[in-house]
Amino acid sequence: MNKILLIIKREYLSRVRKRSFIIMSVLGPLLFGSILVIPIWLATRDNEEKMVVVKDDSGFFVHKLKANNIEFIYTNESIENLLLSDSTILHIPTVDIDKTAEIFLYGKNNHGIEFENNIENSIEKEIRSIKLSKLGLSEGRLDSLNVHVNLHTRNSRTGEEEADSGVASVVGYIGAFAIYMFIFIYGAQVMRGVAEEKTNRIVEVIISSVKPFQLMMGKILGIALVVLTQLTIWVVFTTAIYTTISAYYADEMKLLAETQQEQSLINNPGGTKIEQAKMLSQISDKVEGFPVLKTIFSFIFFFLAGYLMYAALFAMVGSAVDSMEDSQQFMLPITIPLIASIIVLSAVLQDPHGSLAFWMSVIPLTSPVVMMMRVPFDVPNTELLLSMFFLVAGFIFTTWFAGRIYRVGILMHGSKVNYKTLWKWFFMTD
């Protein structure tokens, strides 16, 4: 046991001290931080108004167009003259409001989809209101027709409000994808480490002191600690960066929230302000009733157990090959279940408690990723425990299985290795 600790320590320190680890530890949070911060920055920066010169032949729209970040200037100059200038020109010919309106936008360069949409929307909105008044309806009366239904989902047993599917989907997807990525990246590290020891030929020196199984487990556990360290650094740093920056940009954040609100009002003409406000407040309601602790616990568990299970298989591949190029043929069966579990995620999202989701989240090879997708949708505890049980059993099995091949593989050089050889190694006595 003491010796396995020595191996874990070496595997851990040799990786944590690497420059690439330190760089990733700093870059990771900056990357995550910037993903959170850049939208704020972009939104605050992009407040300058664009000017559009409107030449309205129809006369319906004079002084009536409104759009976010666009200032409309109305003119009566002839279109030919206007085109000689550099400005952006919106030309509205005489239109029949009952038909599709053909309107032209002139400019020096492409304006971007958002800008064009904004103009389109403002015109559509105006035509609509003209039509409404023709029908004898006011905007206010029409608003009263708009109803909004709130569907409250409650757990029939506990009576608690269930999490909103949107939040659950995002959390589940991020968690599942993170587990997938980590298993791949760090599993490959295990494989590289084993193959390195084998090609370096140091392995025989080591296993004259420790059992091959101890060496394999020491490496797998050492790298697991590296991942946990990296993850902890990321979480701490990202939180720190995010809080610092959001404190610094507190005003802008508020502004951002307001502009978003404004935008949704403009783009969503139906609904009174009161209802809009209600909808906004509901978003924060939805986070309540979300199984936060369960999700965090499940992430850590499924990530660790999933990694341990796959790492043993990766170690097996590393031990079997003479060079990394030969590893491809053995990688395929290992990567298929991982990739399959990413592919079925969208189906799981459609029906998080259906039979596909259930089985994929119980079978150990796919359960780490698929179960992580399901957990935010509040999986029954019995199913969660069942999945955990099978995953632990799977981990014990793959480790035992891989260990048997590993102990023979690391000492084999130069021979051509295929599945039949692996099979033979598996049954070889010590």
Add this chain to the structure above:
Amino acid sequence: MDILTAKGVSKQFGNHQALNKINLNIPRGSIFGLLGPNGAGKTTFIRIVNQIISNDEGEIHINGERLAPRHIGAIGYLPEERGLYKKMKVGEQLLYLARLKGVPKSQAIKKINDWLTKFDLRAWRNKNIEDLSKGMQQKIQFIATVIHNPGLIILDEPFSGFDPINANLIKDEILKIRDQGSTIIFSTHRMESVEELCDHIALINRAEKILDGPKSLIKDQFRTNTFEVEHKGDISLLSQQDYSISNHVTLENGMEKTSVQIKNGNSPNQLLSDLIALTEVHGFTEKVPSINDIFIMKVKEGSHHE
């Protein structure tokens, strides 16, 4: 007493019999040559002693105790296929390997200091292995093998890959370690490389031991009473009854060289006086078979019996 005894040790890999009922006694304090061609089963035997693999049949005892994991610290092993972590510092690497063998940290550090000083490598302590020359790496590898003061040191093909200067340095160290009471097993297929060092040998061929014992005894056993004579003048008149003459060559300087085997139990002095009567003798040495000759002789013998 023997430091290691093997009784009826067998090992099979699939259909391949790697070792077949090997019996060996390795005396304490000896330099023991485990000799045989590639694929004879030497490495398999060594791996069994190192508990890297286990034997199917038979028993191995170390100091009279049945081989067990606690003996790992008593054995130093330099495998034929050797290597080190390239990106690990010299000092850390030696410390790691020593601690895996069960040496306490403080003691290991002291020993590492001593050895690095001895091999003039102190300045390289904090360099990565990959920054060292090949010769230096070999020295580090050797230090790693003996750092835990093992009573039994097993060197598999020790001089392959060592340059002559390092090989001699290592040879000297091996002799010193032997004088301090350790036992050394050399395993090699290049028999001439260790012949002079070994005092005991065992020959292994095709999974079986074909010969073992003290080197001098074996050599005596295989003496053929053949003498190599350098002479000027014809010796073909030597009695055909008493001697058989072979390998007659004329040397560049006009001398002749002939092998003469005594057939009737005459003493070498008798042969010499018989020769002197016939010719001018310039050289007279006994042709002692090398281990390599003995090995070839035994292997041929074996194949005749089949």
